[in-house]
Amino acid sequence: MATTPLRERTRQEILRRAMELFTEKGYTATSLQDIATAVGCSKATVLYHFNGKPAVAAAVLEPAAKLVADLVAEAAQLPPAEAQARLITDFTELAVRFRGLLDVLNDVVPTMDQLPEFHGMVEVGTALTRLLAGTDDPGEIALAGYAIQGLLGECRAPVQRADEELRDLAVTAMRRLLITP
């Protein structure tokens, strides 16, 4: 074996607990000490495995980010109208499923420039917006961005709303915004 299992085991345990805490209390309200206590190690150990708190956030977001990236890559192979229809339902579904983590994403956006882990996410976001617009018209692309902001905002909003209800709302909103008769 090339990699030592011990390193990976600790890393994964930190990630598991961090995700739980971020989902429960939010990113800002969760301290490195909270994570360390939940794992049963010291703050310094957490910072040995991850290069700062934003790096923990990046690692927690990574699985969801990969699903979005894969979805966008698939959609890019389809004709524009089909790609748009596919993303309206499937990207919405992913956003709702991982909505507990959107608070982490939001708190981390301001520091994205400095974090190399996030550079890929920006490009995926750009591609997603263009495919969601279904055209290269700048006005429609801007509306697609507006639609995404609305979706992410609703997912993070403190209003109690069932997953299915939220999905239906977002799909209706995106169709009205982006599918012009």
Place this chain on the structure above:
Amino acid sequence: MATTPLRERTRQEILRRAMELFTEKGYTATSLQDIATAVGCSKATVLYHFNGKPAVAAAVLEPAAKLVADLVAEAAQLPPAEAQARLITDFTELAVRFRGLLDVLNDVVPTMDQLPEFHGMVEVGTALTRLLAGTDDPGEIALAGYAIQGLLGECRAPVQRADEELRDLAVTAMRRLLITP
């Protein structure tokens, strides 16, 4: 004179500098020490005039919040369709004008429950959403909330966009979302 000018002068100076710093660097990234240094006083002085950092935020947001509250109160007197049309243009205009402060609002939302200064803002937001929907249908009210989230998200987004461009985008989006032919 009932009020001493000195107190008011210091208070206003703190507010002025805090607003500048919040707009430049964001709420979280601005410390009480930053504000005190900019004003030329000590941290303790800032906390003598304002009961904690969130209270500074509340005071900074207050003028904008009052304009929104007044606008909503005016719109509430109009027939539904006129109120909706009025809010689409005028609320958008206010959001764009004060977009530098929306980051403050965003960072403060999670603690709104505990801050009495903000309780009025929640009610105004509810009334705004209902009037923007133009109807009492829960589905349309939810879409109005989605429209507001989209607007606020776009205003806070790091994308460079001129004020007029942003206004046009939001007005177009709101009309597509809320005015059903």
Place this chain on the structure above:
DNA sequence: GTCTATACGAAGATAGAC
């Protein structure tokens, strides 16, 4: 009443012993 000096606990982060 107005403000400064000082101190406290918790945060993120680093250095070095083991």
Place this chain on the structure above:
DNA sequence: GTCTATCTTCGTATAGAC
């Protein structure tokens, strides 16, 4: 690889000078 100890800075609280 993990720890303890330590650093800086944050928001906050209080005592007391003027």
